[in-house]
Amino acid sequence: MITLIQRVKSGSVTVDGQVIGSINKGLLLYIGFEDGDNLEKIQWSINKIINLRTFSDTEDKMNLSLLDVSGELLVISNFTLPADLNESGRRPSFTKSAKPEIANELYNQFIQECKKQNIKTECGKFGAMMDVSSVCDGPVNFILKK
Numbered sequence: 001m002i003t004l005i006q007r008v009k010s011g012s013v014t015v016d017g018q019v020i021g022s023i024n025k026g027l028l029l030y031i032g033f034e035d036g037d038n039l040e041k042i043q044w045s046i047n048k049i050i051n052l053r054t055f056s057d058t059e060d061k062m063n064l065s066l067l068d069v070s071g072e073l074l075v076i077s078n079f080t081l082p083a084d085l086n087e088s089g090r091r092p093s094f095t096k097s098a099k100p101e102i103a104n105e106l107y108n109q110f111i112q113e114c115k116k117q118n119i120k121t122e123c124g125k126f127g128a129m130m131d132v133s134s135v136c137d138g139p140v141n142f143i144l145k146k
């Protein structure tokens with residue numbers, strides 16, 4: 001599982017002209033699932049993400065977590081994250097990406113596990129063409145690979 005974590009002031013996702021999810025201050029998560037990902041990896045990743053000190057304290061140091069600032073989550077599935085760009089040729093290889101039916105199940109598990117943490121969690125639509133908007137805060141971006 002690869003997660004691109006972006007600290008945002010706000011974020012939203014639109015499908016077919018309709019906003020289906022939006023957040024205020026929090027984290028925008030792009031998640032790409034790989035073969036072999038499972039519930040254990042999801043739970044480990046969520047624990048890491050929500051407790052990661054990515055928000056600034058009063059001294060402008062990254063000492064506060066998503067939980068500390070009552071932040072929100074916007075979770076977007078992104079099958080391109082596990083792409084291999086190092087193979088010969090110019091087309092990305094997606095051989096490491098989980099099959100769609102498995103990735104969809106993992107994505108839904110990820111969202112449910114986030115909601116169990118009592119964090120406002122909004123999400124995109126798996127497999128859809130989505131327009132994702134955000135106001136990046138920083139910019140602060142991290143890549144988490146589990």
